[in-house]
Amino acid sequence: MAPNVAVLQNHGVPNSMILKMISGHSRTLKLNNSRFSEIVAMVKEMGFNPVKAHFILAVRVMSGMTKLNWEGKLEVYRSLGWSETEILSAFKWFPNHMLISEKKIMRGMDYFVTKMNCKPPFISKYPNILAFSLEKRIVPRCSVLQVLMSKGLIKKDLCLSPVLTASEKKFLEKFVIKNQERVPEILSVYQGKMELLG
Incomplete structure (x- = not known):
């Protein structure tokens, strides 16, 4: 050494x-x-x-990566619409995003772009959100946001990063418990018991 x-x-x-x-x-x-x-x-x-x-x-x-793996990961982000500047900026902000598997990156990007209408440059500013579990954190929390947005209870331009990085307790208090009276189904949505339509 x-x-x-x-x-x-x-x-x-x-x-x-x-x-x-x-x-x-x-x-x-x-x-x-x-x-x-x-x-x-x-x-x-x-x-x-x-x-x-x-x-x-x-x-x-x-x-922890071979040159081939590194170049391969760069190519994945390029194919998703990230510029060289955005890739470098993301790496400087959250180096571990280069260790996320290609499959996880693709699934996460697809969800954020198609379901949450996020633009690739936005996600490159918050690459840490790609590291979260799609099933356990991203989808449940984003489903809650979609319901609240549809009812005009939160802004449609709400930044996703603080919502996804918040602790479980903070998220529940701010978005679920706070809105349970006005939206009785919100807990079921969060727990995945109610399918979102539209």
Whole structure:
């Protein structure tokens, strides 16, 4: 690991962050030195700050992928309408979105675009929402939003990201419990017991 630790130090990564990497993700530091050096240089060129935690996270993500896998994932996002700038911006904001399986990405994008009328550039600003379970979180919560929007109880331009990232308790309090009197079926919709029509 020593040569790779030296690479990080030479790029200005604080020792405290390197120690965390050694204790929690030592496998990354065991990568071939030339490949590791290449990845660190690429991450820095992308605009990541070596003193920030996202720098190490980006290195870890790229180290866990082959060049072929990386290029393949880039192609998936391009095919979905993301520009190179949007792909880079998404990676800088949420590096782990590059680890999401192609199938999960495609299903999530299809749902957001066809069911929620989201544009690809919007999703690229909040790539973390693609990491959530479609069945367990995205569909139940979006179904609730659709019902509330249809009844004029919430704005149609409501940002999805805070809704999907909110804790279960907060979501229930704000969108389900709060509206149960006006929309008695809202809990059944959330629990998937009532199919939405139209």
